[in-house]
Amino acid sequence: MSRTTSIDVALRAGVSQSAVSRTFTKGASVSPKTSRLVLKAANELNYRPNAIARSLITGKSKIIALVVAYLDNQFYSSAVQVLSKALKQEDYHILIFLTPNATDKEAQKVVNELIDYQVDCIIAASVAVSNSLVGRCKSLNLPIILFNRHQNNSSISSVTSNNFLGAKQATQYLIDLGHKRIAHITGWQGSSTGLDRARGFELTMKRNGLVPAGVIDGMYKREVAMQATRHLFTEFSPPPDAIFVGNDHMAFAVMDVIREELRLKIPEDVSVIGYDNVPLADWGSYNLSTISQPLNEMVNATVKQMIKLVDNPKASPVQVKINGNLIVRKSTRKRKINV
Amino acid sequence: MSRTTSIDVALRAGVSQSAVSRTFTKGASVSPKTSRLVLKAANELNYRPNAIARSLITGKSKIIALVVAYLDNQFYSSAVQVLSKALKQEDYHILIFLTPNATDKEAQKVVNELIDYQVDCIIAASVAVSNSLVGRCKSLNLPIILFNRHQNNSSISSVTSNNFLGAKQATQYLIDLGHKRIAHITGWQGSSTGLDRARGFELTMKRNGLVPAGVIDGMYKREVAMQATRHLFTEFSPPPDAIFVGNDHMAFAVMDVIREELRLKIPEDVSVIGYDNVPLADWGSYNLSTISQPLNEMVNATVKQMIKLVDNPKASPVQVKINGNLIVRKSTRKRKINV
DNA sequence: CTGAAAGCGCTAACAA
DNA sequence: TTGTTAGCGCTTTCAG
Numbered sequence: 001m002s003r004t005t006s007i008d009v010a011l012r013a014g015v016s017q018s019a020v021s022r023t024f025t026k027g028a029s030v031s032p033k034t035s036r037l038v039l040k041a042a043n044e045l046n047y048r049p050n051a052i053a054r055s056l057i058t059g060k061s062k063i064i065a066l067v068v069a070y071l072d073n074q075f076y077s078s079a080v081q082v083l084s085k086a087l088k089q090e091d092y093h094i095l096i097f098l099t100p101n102a103t104d105k106e107a108q109k110v111v112n113e114l115i116d117y118q119v120d121c122i123i124a125a126s127v128a129v130s131n132s133l134v135g136r137c138k139s140l141n142l143p144i145i146l147f148n149r150h151q152n153n154s155s156i157s158s159v160t161s162n163n164f165l166g167a168k169q170a171t172q173y174l175i176d177l178g179h180k181r182i183a184h185i186t187g188w189q190g191s192s193t194g195l196d197r198a199r200g201f202e203l204t205m206k207r208n209g210l211v212p213a214g215v216i217d218g219m220y221k222r223e224v225a226m227q228a229t230r231h232l233f234t235e236f237s238p239p240p241d242a243i244f245v246g247n248d249h250m251a252f253a254v255m256d257v258i259r260e261e262l263r264l265k266i267p268e269d270v271s272v273i274g275y276d277n278v279p280l281a282d283w284g285s286y287n288l289s290t291i292s293q294p295l296n297e298m299v300n301a302t303v304k305q306m307i308k309l310v311d312n313p314k315a316s317p318v319q320v321k322i323n324g325n326l327i328v329r330k331s332t333r334k335r336k337i338n339v
Numbered sequence: 340m341s342r343t344t345s346i347d348v349a350l351r352a353g354v355s356q357s358a359v360s361r362t363f364t365k366g367a368s369v370s371p372k373t374s375r376l377v378l379k380a381a382n383e384l385n386y387r388p389n390a391i392a393r394s395l396i397t398g399k400s401k402i403i404a405l406v407v408a409y410l411d412n413q414f415y416s417s418a419v420q421v422l423s424k425a426l427k428q429e430d431y432h433i434l435i436f437l438t439p440n441a442t443d444k445e446a447q448k449v450v451n452e453l454i455d456y457q458v459d460c461i462i463a464a465s466v467a468v469s470n471s472l473v474g475r476c477k478s479l480n481l482p483i484i485l486f487n488r489h490q491n492n493s494s495i496s497s498v499t500s501n502n503f504l505g506a507k508q509a510t511q512y513l514i515d516l517g518h519k520r521i522a523h524i525t526g527w528q529g530s531s532t533g534l535d536r537a538r539g540f541e542l543t544m545k546r547n548g549l550v551p552a553g554v555i556d557g558m559y560k561r562e563v564a565m566q567a568t569r570h571l572f573t574e575f576s577p578p579p580d581a582i583f584v585g586n587d588h589m590a591f592a593v594m595d596v597i598r599e600e601l602r603l604k605i606p607e608d609v610s611v612i613g614y615d616n617v618p619l620a621d622w623g624s625y626n627l628s629t630i631s632q633p634l635n636e637m638v639n640a641t642v643k644q645m646i647k648l649v650d651n652p653k654a655s656p657v658q659v660k661i662n663g664n665l666i667v668r669k670s671t672r673k674r675k676i677n678v
Numbered sequence: 679c680t681g682a683a684a685g686c687g688c689t690a691a692c693a694a
Numbered sequence: 695t696t697g698t699t700a701g702c703g704c705t706t707t708c709a710g
Binding site (some may be wrong): 355374 | 679680681682683685686687688
């Protein structure tokens with residue numbers, strides 16, 4: 001009743017146990033004849049090599065740890081899907097860790113568990129990684145790649161879109177539409193994406209001689225963004241006529257408040273633009289203009305770098321930055337002159 | 340530069356290697372003194388037991404395979420989050436498999452990989468599992484639990500909500516509102532949820548002496564549901580004044596078509612009710628009435644059964660069925676008399 | 679309670 | 695190319 005092992009197969013095929021191992025280890029030398037014998041016996045016995053035992057020796061588990069804060073934001077559930085597909089192609093598996101409370105202690109705990117399972121690489125999506133943790137991984141030769149986040153520390157690999165440029169595009173677009181009172185509900189100011197996008201906004205406003213009609217940290221959270229929106233329209237006078245929101249996930253919340261609570265029309269009364277271009281942004285009820293983050297390219301870059309690092313943990317880290325595009329939908333529109 | 344092992348710790352603590360193992364194996368007998376010595380040395384060396392080596396012996400990996408078709412549907416991304424949290428509590432880890440094309444061959448391949456990694460249990464969310472596959476798992480003593488699906492085969496454990504009852508509630512609710520021309524865009528008719536909900540609809544209509552104003556399979560896919568909606572309003576005359584949609588994910592698509600393409604009002608012209616009660620259903624732009632699937636209870640039941648089965652793979656399978664509730668929001672409303 | 683010794687199932691030298 | 699042998703790092707008998 002217990003699992004068939006390579007010995008069982010060897011016995012039946014009339015070869016040595018190592019012959020069996022070799023036929024299942026790519027790059028090993030086996031004669032076609034032996035291979036055929038082994039494969040036949042293996043098939044009859046329904047044999048599969050034990051990946052655990054293999055990992056113990058090779059030191060490689062073919063498992064990637066994917067650490068992500070949450071999946072509420074469609075950008076991350078999409079990212080998980082695309083990553084999963086790409087990694088499957090490379091014969092890697094995903095151990096997924098959801099860490100909603102991103103305290104450093106929590107992160108420490110997660111990394112401990114990753115180490116226990118000998119994962120080949122960590123992909124940290126939208127999770128802050130302290131320098132001490134990076135050091136710990138480095139000393140263990142455990143590669144780590146930041147996805148959609150970057151760190152000033154240039155010794156760590158990261159893949160992001162060009163958030164600074166994207167924010168500049170979004171802001172300039174609103175300005176070109178004729179908006180003068182533009183507010184920004186920022187992404188979490190403790191994250192690189194949130195900071196880069198806010199920088200792009202501030203700079204573009206200044207370059208155009210405009211003063212922001214309010215800047216509030218939305219923390220990338222729906223509830224906080226909703227509160228920020230209410231604040232923007234009750235405490236600022238005149239209220240904004242356009243809002244650049246730090247990501248799509250918050251932009252949906254902003255739109256809901258503007259339409260359902262404030263009874264204003266989008267885009268007639270207020271233009272709203274988001275960031276990410278998640279699938280939901282294209283749905284009829286939102287039709288949200290936004291800046292795209294090229295998920296496929298970001299994932300490809302991530303996997304490519306992962307393979308490099310697994311192969312050689314001392315390979316030089318890279319910081320990949322991919323340009324996104326302005327996606328114009330129906331949540332933004334040209335101002336009439338003299339509003 | 341290589342990893343610290345139990346031998347390193349033993350040497351430093353001045354005890355045997357087995358003593359180290361025992362202090363890290365719960366249920367083993369060690370004197371407090373030895374334990375203290377070991378823990379101290381382990382801490383100084385930053386030692387962590389190698390989970391891979393442990394699995395090789397115990398046969399238990401503390402890893403659960405979570406197989407899910409996709410994460411586009413918010414019900415599943417939510418489910419993954421809640422499951423992840425519950426399993427973490429029990430010290431289990433999740434190897435996630437996304438299998439968008441649910442062919443049996445694909446499933447076979449996934450199961451092979453699961454076996455390779457010696458997962459302790461398979462949780463199959465919304466994935467069809469053929470009987471041959473179930474048999475294969477059984478012969479390997481690999482427990483499997485269906486989440487949000489059930490099979491006629493009563494030898495396999497499953498956790499679902501009471502979809503038949505929920506569909507009856509939804510339909511009766513529409514009838515009580517005064518609707519007479521009620522259509523049903525069904526969930527995929529190859530799935531138990533899709534079938535149970537359709538049965539509940541058909542039966543309730545019949546019992547109330549009503550004939551369905553169209554029944555079309557939406558396949559749980561956004562695009563298909565959109566097409567079905569168009570069909571319902573162009574090919575049926577008079578068109579429906581209420582639609583029971585097989586899940587929320589499709590209901591959003593239906594609402595988008597009704598409002599953006601057909602230029603009809605919800606709920607004034609058409610009532611729409613969904614199924615699942617995903618977070619998005621509560622967002623202002625949709626405000627979708629629906630039947631809840633009690634995710635927390637479903638997850639708790641799943642984890643409980645999983646622990647039982649891991650402990651004893653021959654434990655009797657259970658089919659858990661949890662009742663959901665009607666959630667009334669603003670996508671449904673009472674018909675005026677004589678419309 | 680403790681240490682010595684025997685493997686878990688496999689890969690990777692090594693010699694033939 | 696093949697079989698033999700020695701481990702990977704750990705848990706688990708078995709004596710003491």
